[in-house]
Each structure stands twice: as C-alpha cells, then as structure tokens.
Amino acid sequence: MIQFAGIALILIGIYGLMTTKHMIKLIIALNVLELGANIFIISVGFVKNGLAPILTADVPSDLLNFVDPLPQAMVLTAIVIGFGATALGLAVARKVYGKYQTYDLSVIGGEE
Amino acid sequence: MWSPVWLIVLPLLMAFISVVIKKQQYLLLNLSILLNLAVLYLAPQGMVIIGGFRPPFGISLNFDRYAFISLLLIQVLMLFATFIAGPLAKKYGTVLLVLLAGINGMLLTNDLFNLFVMIEVVSIASFIISTSNGKFTHTFHYLILASVGGVFFLLGAVMVYAYTGTLVVQGLFATLGQLPNAISLIPMMLIILGLAVELKLMPVGSWAKNIYGNSNVLTGPIFAAVLAPAFGFVFGRMMGEVVVLNPITGYTLLFMAIATFVLGELAAYRQKDLLKTLAFSSIAQSGLAIILFTLNLPFAAILLLINNALAKSILFWVATGVSTAYETSSMKGLRGVFYNHRILGITFSIASLSLVGIPLFLGFYAKVTAVMAIFTTGLIWIPVVILATAIIEGAYMMKWLLQLWSPAKEGHLASTEEVPEKREALNMTQIVAVCLVALILFVFGLVPQRVGRVLSVASQAEISQVETVAEGGGQ
Amino acid sequence: MSMVLILEWVVGIALIGGAIACVTTENILAAIVRLSLLSMVAVVAFALMRAPDVALTEAVIGSGLVTFVFVVTVKELFAKEDKNEEVH
Amino acid sequence: MKKFISFLLILVLAFFLMTSLNSSLDFFNPPNSLDETRMSNAFIHKNASGGSDPVEFGKSTGLEDGSANIVTSVVVDYRSFDTLGEITVLFISALGVGLLLGAGTGAKQRSGFILKTAAKLISPLMMVTGIFIFTHGHLTPGGGFPGGSMMATAFLLNYFGSGSISTDLKSLKWMESLAGVFYIVIGLIGLFVAGSFLQNYLPTGTVGHLFSAGIIPIIYVLVGLKVGSEVSGIIADFSKSEVTS
Numbered sequence: 001m002i003q004f005a006g007i008a009l010i011l012i013g014i015y016g017l018m019t020t021k022h023m024i025k026l027i028i029a030l031n032v033l034e035l036g037a038n039i040f041i042i043s044v045g046f047v048k049n050g051l052a053p054i055l056t057a058d059v060p061s062d063l064l065n066f067v068d069p070l071p072q073a074m075v076l077t078a079i080v081i082g083f084g085a086t087a088l089g090l091a092v093a094r095k096v097y098g099k100y101q102t103y104d105l106s107v108i109g110g111e112e
Numbered sequence: 113m114w115s116p117v118w119l120i121v122l123p124l125l126m127a128f129i130s131v132v133i134k135k136q137q138y139l140l141l142n143l144s145i146l147l148n149l150a151v152l153y154l155a156p157q158g159m160v161i162i163g164g165f166r167p168p169f170g171i172s173l174n175f176d177r178y179a180f181i182s183l184l185l186i187q188v189l190m191l192f193a194t195f196i197a198g199p200l201a202k203k204y205g206t207v208l209l210v211l212l213a214g215i216n217g218m219l220l221t222n223d224l225f226n227l228f229v230m231i232e233v234v235s236i237a238s239f240i241i242s243t244s245n246g247k248f249t250h251t252f253h254y255l256i257l258a259s260v261g262g263v264f265f266l267l268g269a270v271m272v273y274a275y276t277g278t279l280v281v282q283g284l285f286a287t288l289g290q291l292p293n294a295i296s297l298i299p300m301m302l303i304i305l306g307l308a309v310e311l312k313l314m315p316v317g318s319w320a321k322n323i324y325g326n327s328n329v330l331t332g333p334i335f336a337a338v339l340a341p342a343f344g345f346v347f348g349r350m351m352g353e354v355v356v357l358n359p360i361t362g363y364t365l366l367f368m369a370i371a372t373f374v375l376g377e378l379a380a381y382r383q384k385d386l387l388k389t390l391a392f393s394s395i396a397q398s399g400l401a402i403i404l405f406t407l408n409l410p411f412a413a414i415l416l417l418i419n420n421a422l423a424k425s426i427l428f429w430v431a432t433g434v435s436t437a438y439e440t441s442s443m444k445g446l447r448g449v450f451y452n453h454r455i456l457g458i459t460f461s462i463a464s465l466s467l468v469g470i471p472l473f474l475g476f477y478a479k480v481t482a483v484m485a486i487f488t489t490g491l492i493w494i495p496v497v498i499l500a501t502a503i504i505e506g507a508y509m510m511k512w513l514l515q516l517w518s519p520a521k522e523g524h525l526a527s528t529e530e531v532p533e534k535r536e537a538l539n540m541t542q543i544v545a546v547c548l549v550a551l552i553l554f555v556f557g558l559v560p561q562r563v564g565r566v567l568s569v570a571s572q573a574e575i576s577q578v579e580t581v582a583e584g585g586g587q
Numbered sequence: 588m589s590m591v592l593i594l595e596w597v598v599g600i601a602l603i604g605g606a607i608a609c610v611t612t613e614n615i616l617a618a619i620v621r622l623s624l625l626s627m628v629a630v631v632a633f634a635l636m637r638a639p640d641v642a643l644t645e646a647v648i649g650s651g652l653v654t655f656v657f658v659v660t661v662k663e664l665f666a667k668e669d670k671n672e673e674v675h
Numbered sequence: 676m677k678k679f680i681s682f683l684l685i686l687v688l689a690f691f692l693m694t695s696l697n698s699s700l701d702f703f704n705p706p707n708s709l710d711e712t713r714m715s716n717a718f719i720h721k722n723a724s725g726g727s728d729p730v731e732f733g734k735s736t737g738l739e740d741g742s743a744n745i746v747t748s749v750v751v752d753y754r755s756f757d758t759l760g761e762i763t764v765l766f767i768s769a770l771g772v773g774l775l776l777g778a779g780t781g782a783k784q785r786s787g788f789i790l791k792t793a794a795k796l797i798s799p800l801m802m803v804t805g806i807f808i809f810t811h812g813h814l815t816p817g818g819g820f821p822g823g824s825m826m827a828t829a830f831l832l833n834y835f836g837s838g839s840i841s842t843d844l845k846s847l848k849w850m851e852s853l854a855g856v857f858y859i860v861i862g863l864i865g866l867f868v869a870g871s872f873l874q875n876y877l878p879t880g881t882v883g884h885l886f887s888a889g890i891i892p893i894i895y896v897l898v899g900l901k902v903g904s905e906v907s908g909i910i911a912d913f914s915k916s917e918v919t920s
Contacts, residue, residue, distance in 0.1 A: 001599035002632050003705075007692055008603045010267075011685045016610035017260065018681040024661060025610075026256055028618050031653065032606050035629050037263050038645075039602070042636045044274045045715070048707045052637040053719065053745035054816065055732045055882060064730065065708050066745065067637045068715045071270065073749040074225055075641050077761045078266060080820055080902075081232045083648050084768035085259045087909050088239060090660040091775040092255060095248040097663070103615075108249060117872040121859055124763060128855030131770070131848055162756045164865070164874030165739075168714050169723035171756045207774075210767045217760065229760035236764055240771035277713055298695055639816035640746045643808075647821040651828060652906060659913045 003043040009036025021106040023093040027086055034082040038075045045071035114154040116175040117162060119183065119216040122147055127209035137205025138194070144209060145191045148216070152183055159222070167222065168278040174222040177569050178410075182219050182345040185418055186212075189337045189425055192549055196429055196542045197330040204241055204330065211237035211334075215342045224269040224279040224354070227346070232262055234339070235310065241334055245326045254319035257309045261316070265306025271299035272354075284354045293358045300355050304365060307350065310343040311402060312395045314372040321379075324391030329432040332387070336394050337425030344401045344417045351405045365406050370497060372399030377501045381508040386431050386516075387441045389508065393467070394424060396505070400498065404482055407489055411571035412482035415564065419466060419478045422553045426463035429538070429546050430456045437537040443515055450517045452534040455543055459550035461513055466553055468506045474553060477560035595635055601628045615664060619657045626650035718749050733883040741879030741888035742813035750818065751891045751898075755873040758894075759858065762901050766855065769905040769912075776912045794832040801829035809899030813888040819895045823902030830907040834914060847904045847911075854901035861890055861897075 013033025020026055045068030051059065053069040093103060100108050126140040133140075157180065160173040190212055194201040201208060214233035221227050235258045242251045273279050275295060276287045288296050305316075312320040324335060357365070376396030383389040397420045404413035434449055434456065435441035450457025466473035469480075479502065483495045538546065556563050605628055609621035626649040633642035709716060717723040721730055721738045728735060732743060742748035750758055802825075808815075809822030865874035880887030 001595045002602070002636060005599040005602040005632070007689070007696070009606045011689050011692075012603070012606040012610055014260075014688070015681050015685045017256070018684075019610075019678050022615070023252060024615050024657070025618060026252075028622050028657075029610055030256060030259055031622055032609060032625065033260065033263055035626065035649070036606070037267055038641070039629060039632055039636075040267065041270045042633060042638050042641060043705075044270055046636050046705045047709050048705050050637055050708065052639050052816070054639070055730065055743040055745070057732050057883070059732065064719050066719050068709055068713065069718055069745040069749050070273070070715050072638045072641050072746045073754060073757075074266075074270065075638070076644055076746065076750055076818075076820065077225075077229060077757055079641070079644050079648055080761050081229070081262075081764045083653060084236060084764045085232075085255070085262075086653055087656055087913075088236060088768045088771045088775075089252065089255050089259070090656055091772040091913070092239070092243065092248050092252045094660050095243075095775055096252060099248065103661075105249060105252075113867070115866060115872065117866065121863065121872065124759070125856060125859045127763075128766070128852050128859070131852045161871045162873055163753060164869060164871050165723045165753055169717055170753055204774075206770055207767065210763060210770075213763070214760075225754075226757055226760065229757050229764070233760055233763050233767065236767050236771065240767065240774060243771075243775060277710075294695065298692070638746075640744070640818060643817045643821045644824075647824040647828070652824055652910075655831065655910065656913055 002039060003046075006036050006039030006043055009033070009039060012036070021104060023096065023103045023105060024090075027089045027093065030089070031082070031086060034078070038078055038082075041071045041075050041078070045069070114151060114156065115160055116151065116155045116173055116179075116220055117160060118151045118155070119148050119220065120213050122151070123209045123213035123216070127206050127213065130206045130209060134205075137209075138202040141194055141201065141205045141209055141212075142191065145187055145194070145212065148187050148212075149184075149191075152180065152187065167280045171226050172222045172280070173220040174282055175220060178345070178349070178414075178571070179219050181414065181418075181567060182341070183216060185421060186215055186219070186338060186342055189333075189341075189421060189549075192425065192545050193330070193333045193338060195545050196333070196538070198542070200244060200328065200330040204244060207237050207240045208334075211241065211338075215338065218342060218346055219349075222281045224272060224281055224284070225266075226279075227281070228262065228266050228269055231265060231306075231310070231346075234342070235259075235262065238335070238339055242323050242331055245323070245328055245331055247322065247326050250319065250322035250326065254323055257316055257319050261306045261309035263306075264302045268299045268302030268306055271302065275299065281349065281353050285356050288354070288356045291356075296356050297358070297361060300357065300361060303350065303355065304361075307343065307347055308368075310339070311347055312340075312372070312398045313402065314368050314375070314399075317372065317395055317398075320395050321388065321391045324394055325385065325388040327387060327391075327428065327432055329429065329436060332390075332428035332432045333425045336390070336428050337421045340394060340398060340424070341417045341421040344398065344405075344413070347402065348405045348410055348413060351408070352410060357406075362406065366403065366494075369399045369402035369406060370494070372396065373403065374399075374497065374501050377504045377508075381504050383508075384443045385441050386443070386446060386512065387435060389512065390424070390427055390431055393505070394420075396501075397424075397467075400482070403494065403498075404485070407486060407491070407494075409482070409485040409489075411564075411568050412478065412485045414567050414571055415474075415478040415481055418563075418567075419474045419553075419556075422549060422556070423463040423467040423475065426459050426546060426549055426553070427467070429542075430460040430463075433537040433542070437535040443512075447515050448518060453537055455547065456537060457517060459546050460516070462550050462554055464509045464513060466557060468509045469502060470506075473557040474560055474563070475557075477557070477564065481564070591635070598628060598632050598635060602632060615661055619654065619661070622657070623650050623654040626653070718745055718753060721748070723753065730882065733881065736879075736881045738879055738882065740875070740891075741882055742891050743883045743888075744813055744816065744818075746816075747813050747818055747891060747895070748888075751812075751894050752875060752888075755862075755894065758898065759862070759873070762855065762858070762898060762905075765902060765905050766851070769851075769908045772909050772912045776915070798829040798832040801825055801832065805829060805899070805903065809895050810892065811885070812895040812899075813891045814883065814885065819898030820902055822895075823899040823904075824906050826899070826903035827906035827910060830903075831910050831914075834911070847907055850900055851904040851908070854897045854904070858894060858897045858901070861894060865890075 016029025050067035053066040123144045126144045130137045130140045163170040217230035239255050309316045380389045380392035466475040469475040486495045605625040612618050630642045630646045740748045740752045805822045805825030808817035809819045812818030862873040866872045869876040875889040877889035879889045
C-alpha cells in the first residue's frame with residue numbers, strides 16, 4: 001500500500017504544481033512531490049521479511065536478511081538536497097514578497 | 113597524486129575556505145581555475161576510483177578524451193567569465209567556486225546517482241547566480257522547474273538501479289538494452305525529462321528566455337557559455353552511455369528538439385531586444401545540439417557546442433556590457449552603438465558570423481559537418497529544416513549587426529550624429545579578455561580540420577553505443 | 588490481516604488523503620500545517636519500510652526544519668490574519 | 676477548467692505508471708528477501724573488495740568497513756563522495772539564503788516566561804542528543820544529518836528563549852568552513868596514503884564498538900558539525916529577515 005501512496009504523492013505533487021500560481025503553495029507541492037519520490041525510492045529496496053539494515057547483537061550472523069540499504073542512503077541524500085532547495089526557494093519567495101507584497105504570481109503577472 | 117579528483121576537490125576546498133576569508137574570494141577563484149588547468153594537463157587519463165571500492169560498489173570518475181575536452185572548455189570560459197565579470201564575480205566568488213566544482217563533477221562522474229547530486233549542486237549554484245539579475249520571479253520560476261527536473265532525474269536513476277542493479281554510467285546501455293522496450297521506457301523518459309529543463313527543451317525551457325533575457329555581465333556568459341555547454345556535454349554522455357531509445361521515444365525527443373530549434377529561431381527573429389534575441393538563439397542552438405546527440409552524431413555536436421560556447425560568451429559579454437552602459441537593450445536605443453566601441457563591435461561581429469556559420473569561421477565547419485552527418489543517417493528532411501532555419505538565423509543576426517553598426521535611419525546616409533553619446537561599456541582589461549576569446553574563435557576558424565582531428569578522438573571516446581534512433585527507426 | 592498490514596493501509600491512505608488535503612486547500616497556513624502532518628505520517632511510513640535512518644532524518648528535517656522555515660517565511664501573513672480572517 | 680485538465684492528465688499518467696510498473700517490476704509485491712545477485716549484498720556482507728569473512732556483531736574485526744549501521748557504511752564509506760556533494764548542496768543553499776536575506780538587521784523576538792524557561796531547559800538537552808546521534812552514527816540510526824539538524828534546532832530554541840541570537844555567527848562560519856576543510860583533508864590523506872580519495876586508511880576495528888569503523892565516525896562528526904552550523908545559519912537568516920522595500 002505504501003508503494004501506491006508514494007506514486008500517488010508524486011502525482012498529487014505534479015497536480016499541485018500545475019494548478020497553483022501561489023509561490024508558497026508551489027513550494028509545498030514541490031515538497032509533496034519530493035516526499036512521494038522518497039517513499040517510492042525506499043519502497044524500491046523493500047523486501048517483505050527484511051530487517052532494518054543495522055547489525056545488532058540480535059541479528060544472526062548466518063542469516064543477514066536486510067532490506068536494500070542503497071536506496072535508503074540515496075533518500076538520506078535526497079531529503080537534505082530537498083531541504084536546501086526549499087530553503088532557497090522560500091528565500092527567493094520572500095524577496096518577491098518584499099517587492100510586491102504578495103506571494104501570488106498571477107497577481108504579479110509578467111515581470112519585465 | 114595527479115588525480116582528476118582534484119578538479120572537483122580543489123574548487124570545493126577553496127569554496128569552504130573562502131567563507132571565512134571573504135576578501136580573497138576572487139583570488140581563490142582564479143587560483144583554483146588556474147590550478148585546475150594544470151591538473152587537467154598533468155592528470156593521466158583513465159578511470160579513477162573514489163573511496164577505494166571498485167564500481168559498481170563505489171563511485172568512480174571517467175576521465176577520458178571527451179571529459180578532457182569538455183573540462184578544458186569549461187575551465188577556460190570560466191576563467192574569462194570571472195575575469196570580465198569583475199566586481200560581480202567577487203560578490204559571488206564562493207558560489208562560482210561551488211559551481212565550478214559541480215560542473216567538473218558532473219562532467220567527470222561515472223555514477224548515475226552521483227550525477228544527480230552534482231546536477232543539484234550546479235542548479236542550486238545557478239539559482240543563486242541568477243538572482244544577481246534582481247528579477248526574483250524569474251529565478252523562482254527556474255528554481256521550481258529545475259527542482260522538479262531534478263526529482264525526475266532521481267526517479268529515473270533509481271528505476272535504472274531497480275531494473276539493472278547498477279548505477280555505473282559506462283556501458284549502462286548494454287544492460288538496459290537487454291530489457292524489454294516497455295520496461296526501459298519510463299526510466300529513460302524520466303532521465304531525459306530531468307535533463308530537459310537544463311537543456312532548455314521546448315515546453316520546460318521557458319525559464320531561459322527570462323533569465324537570459326535580463327542577464328547582466330555575470331549571468332549571461334555563465335548561463336550561455338558555461339552552463340549550456342556543460343549540460344550539453346552531460347546530455348551527450350547520457351545519450352552515448354545510458355539512454356536506450358526506441359522508435360517512439362526517439363522520434364518524440366527528436367521532434368521536441370526540432371521544435372525547440374525552429375520555434376527558438378523564429379522567436380529570436382521577432383525580438384526587438386538584443387538580450388532576448390540572444391536568449392532565444394541560445395534556446396534554439398541547444399535544440400540543435402540535442403538533435404545531433406539524439407541522432408548519435410557526437411562529433412558534430414561537440415563542434416557545435418564549442419563554437420556556440422565561444423561565440424555566445426563573446427556575444428553576451430559585449431551585449432550585457434553595452435546594454436548596462438546605455439541602460440537599454442532595445443534595438444532603438446542601441447542603434448549605431450558600435451560606432452563608439454569599434455573593438456567590441458569587431459569581436460561581436462566575429463562571434464555572430466561564426467554563430468551563423470559563415471564560411472571561414474568555425475561555425476561554418478560545424479554546421480557543414482552537422483548537415484553532412486545527418487544526411488548519412490538517411491533522414492533527409494532534417495538537414496533541410498536545419499538549413500532553412502539557418503537562413504532565419506542569418507537574417508536576424510545580419511539585421512542586428514547592421515543596426516548596431518549603422519547609425520543611420522532607413523533610407524538616409526549614415527551620420528555620426530545619431531550615435532548615442534559615448535559611455536564606457538567595458539574597461540580596457542575586459543576588452544583585452546574579450547578579444548582573446550574572439551582570437552581563439554578566429555584561429556579555430558582558420559584551422560577547422562585540425563580542431564576537428566582533436567575532437568574526433570574525443571567523440572570516439574564518448575560513444576560506445578552502436579544502436580541509434582536513425583538506424584532503429586529510420587528504416 | 589496482520590497488524591502490520593492494517594497499519595500499512597492506514598498509513599498509505601493517510602498519506603494520500605493528507606497530500607490531497609495539503610495541495611487543494613486555499614489557505615496557506617493550513618497547507619503548511621498539513622504538509623508538516625503529512626511529513627510526520629511519512630516518518631511512520633519510513634519506519635514501516637524498515638528505514639530508521641531515513642525516518643529520523645525526515646522527522647528532524649522534513650517535519651521540523653521545513654515547517655519552521657515555511658512558518659517564518661509567511662510570518663507576515665499571521666499578522667494579516669489577525670486583522671481579516673481571510674488569507675490567500 | 677485548468678484544474679479539470681490537470682486532473683485528467685494526472686489520471687492518464689497514473690494509469691500509465693501503474694500498469695507499466697506492475698508489469699515490469701515486482702514493485703507492488705516485494706520479494707521475501709534480497710535477490711542474491713544484487714550488489715547491495717556486498718554492502719551487507721562487507722565483501723565488495725573480495726573476502727568471505729562472516730560479519731558478526733561485536734566479534735568480526737578488520738573488515739573492509741567497520742560500521743554496524745549499513746546505511747551509514749554506504750553513505751560515509753562506499754559512497755562517501757555523494758555525501759560530500761550533499762553537504763555542498765546544503766552549504767551553497769545556506770550561502771544563497773544568506774546572500775538573499777542577510778541584509779536583515781534582526782527582528783527582536785518577544786517571548787513569554789514559560790517559553791524562555793522551557794527553551795533554556797530543553798536546548799542543552801537537544802544539543803546533547805544531537806551530539807549523541809552523530810557520534811553514534813555508525814552504530815545506531817541517525818548520523819550526521821539529523822544530529823546536526825538537532826543541534827541547529829537547539830540553537831533555534833535558544834533564540835526563542837533569549838530573544839536574540841546570542842551565539843556569534845562568525846564562529847558558526849568558522850565551524851562550517853573548518854568542518855568542510857577537514858572532510859576534504861581527510862579524503863586527500865586517503866588519496867596520498869591509500870591511493871584513492873576518501874579511502875579508509877584507519878583500522879576498522881570491531882563491528883559494533885564505539886571506536887571502530889576507521890574514518891566513518893570522524894567524517895560523520897564533521898558532517899554533523901557542518902550541517903549543524905549551516906542549518907543554524909539558515910535559521911538565523913530566516914528569523915532575522917524582515918520584509919524590506
């Protein structure tokens with residue numbers, strides 16, 4: 001089910017990006033999209049009987065049945081990159097707000 | 113010791129240092145570019161492992177002729193760009209250092225996920241550079257599009273991993289080619305869509321006209337002469353090593369690229385604003401490079417990318433310098449401006465003639481090679497479209513050259529009275545730098561075959577893929 | 588159905604519902620709060636997918652810092668909302 | 676109207692994706708265990724560069740990678756170069772936020788007594804938790820990114836508590852810079868000593884011990900410090916910024 005949710009979040013994020021002109025809502029939709037992508041990536045490496053990929057004293061050494069650790073490492077990277085882009089996007093949005101007193105791009109129109 | 117990893121690490125190290133010694137940012141920037149050129153000269157070519165684990169377990173760098181040529185071009189243009197941008201480059205010194213590290217990483221890396229990370233580094237750095245235009249809504253537009261593109265690229269890379277179990281770029285097409293068409297379709301589309309934003313491909317390249325069209329002396333050359341060829345080379349690498357096209361995706365990509373090319377040139381023709389004209393021209397040229405890479409003609413594409421990078425850098429330097437000095441970039445306001453700036457006018461003319469592809473310039477050789485190469489693929493209508501569009505390009509470039517040189521109104525004799533009052537556009541050292549690049553372009557135009565021989569080695573290194581869209585779909 | 592499976596369904600539906608609610612609302616502050624909640628549900632999803640590292644990172648960065656940055660960005664809108672109830 | 680078209684487009688896309696993914700990948704029905712041929716098995720069994728030593732928690736010594744947390748060993752050892760790129764992304768966006776919003780003079784945050792006291796109590800606790808998380812990144816879930824962000828959150832709470840940013844921003848810059856420089860220098864030592872950039876050149880010790888895994892804990896501490904200072908910088912810039920013009 002969570003696999004479906006990941007793809008659904010990606011699609012909902014794209015829908016959000018297409019239907020709004022409000023800067024903050026665009027970034028929110030982008031975050032939903034990124035979240036969906038992250039869930040999707042995690043579910044690529046998921047195996048049913050797998051354990052969290054951490055060696056502990058309880059894990060028998062002859063049967064290391066873990067989920068795929070590589071997608072998790074990728075998502076770790078992607079989350080941080082997403083935060084960086086979000087912070088920068090909001091900073092830019094704030095600059096626009098300072099200039100036009102609104103976050104709505106349809107109000108601002110074409111900036112020439 | 114002389115490992116190509118220095119090309120990435122050195123600018124990064126300088127960037128981290130430059131945060132605390134802000135005054136020396138500019139020095140560190142130029143120093144690292146010069147050291148990079150030395151590393152480029154000294155480092156032996158071949159695969160370089162990072163982290164001590166061989167691929168596919170670890171990340172590796174692929175430093176071949178193709179990477180060498182692209183890196184050399186980027187370092188040289190970056191050096192000139194920072195030199196001419198002067199005070200602006202000082203303010204954005206750290207950002208430019210990170211940008212340089214990211215571009216070098218992007219061109220060197222041999223790992224699909226690492227490529228995604230490097231693309232993100234480059235795009236975030238380019239967002240920041242584009243804010244120096246002061247048009248924040250444009251930056252925002254670009255930021256959203258590029259971030260979505262990044263997510264698509266990431267999804268494509270992950271799906272490639274899911275299907276093939278590897279992320280190594282080199283020879284990935286062989287593994288992907290064994291998969292059924294229906295399976296490889298989605299990751300390939302995602303990877304191409306991810307790159308399409310930065311490549312300014314038709315529907316998603318709309319950011320470029322605003323960012324380029326309002327550029328200043330820093331952003332114009334950085335975007336048109338450094339970022340555009342860098343992403344062009346990355347796309348070439350992807351087409352050569354990763355992307356497997358079937359007739360449907362291949363023709364879709366081809367039509368999108370042709371539409372970008374033709375509509376871009378038409379839009380450029382209709383512009384009355386110098387920077388906007390150059391913006392649309394850049395979009396169109398990017399489309400042409402994509403056509404060539406899609407048809408698997410890397411040699412012609414590399415020639416075209418180099419010609420465009422050199423020509424566009426000169427055009428943007430002169431155009432932004434002049435339009436900043438005269439506070440306008442419209443055709444009316446700049447009429448006859450080269451009467452005041454003859455040297456700039458000559459370099460601008462050389463660059464635009466080479467861009468259009470007039471004989472005796474590198475652009476001519478590039479365009480002839482491109483057209484001849486496409487003829488060999490059997491798709492006769494594409495060269496016809498390209499030639500027809502080249503006429504449009506020639507027409508508007510000539511129109512601009514005439515207007516910028518001639519102070520006369522239509523139907524009157526030229527007189528110097530209508531020339532705008534002289535203002536300083538670029539200072540002496542900047543003019544010397546622009547002239548140097550123009551000289552490089554000019555000399556390349558004199559010995560195109562020699563340049564071609566050097567580049568053909570690079571294109572052979574890049575291309576290991578045999579199957580092309582032309583062979584697959586043209587029959 | 589085992590407990591885990593039921594939980595997976597609940598989390599999946601919560602994710603989809605939360606995302607729709609987050610994207611379709613006209614109120615900015617509500618959208619931000621819903622994004623934060625969505626991110627917290629995603630933390631549970633990551634934990635269910637046996638990704639504790641990712642869950643922890645998402646909890647701190649995704650639902651903590653991102654929400655903070657959003658709220659600080661639109662803090663002027665709070666002031667506006669006090670005056671007139673409608674915020675777009 | 677626009678919403679309707681978008682909705683239809685999304686539906687078509689959804690149908691296309693679902694059918695394609697369902698037919699091509701056993702994505703909606705994950706396998707019971709990881710495929711034998713997957714390269715990730717090498718990360719789990721720690722035999723990417725050959726060898727067949729069994730991996731046992733608390734017993735195995737001298738493996739190619741000594742981290743008990745396998746995600747950490749991928750992030751900081753096998754694919755450490757990605758992490759370097761990642762902190763660069765955060766570095767550059769913190770810098771960009773600073774360039775865009777840095778001109779703000781600092782709005783005073785008025786906070787009540789309860790918030791003040793609570794913040795003073797909690798922020799050292801969070802600081803310690805953050806430090807714990809990134810020093811144990813090779814043993815427990817977490818690592819440098821959440822740990823560093825936790826530290827930054829403590830910084831944020833401190834700001835709400837005291838009403839102004841007491842920590843010297845200059846020292847944050849120094850920490851940020853030095854952590855990055857040391858990361859690269861550690862990598863370069865690997866280049867000179869072991870032959871490739873970011874290669875592990877310290878003994879990997881026993882899996883599961885605090886002092887093990889070679890350069891992994893060192894790098895993760897540096898990542899934690901760097902992320903902490905960068906995120907603190909972003910928070911400070913956003914908090915200080917006022918709408919100007």
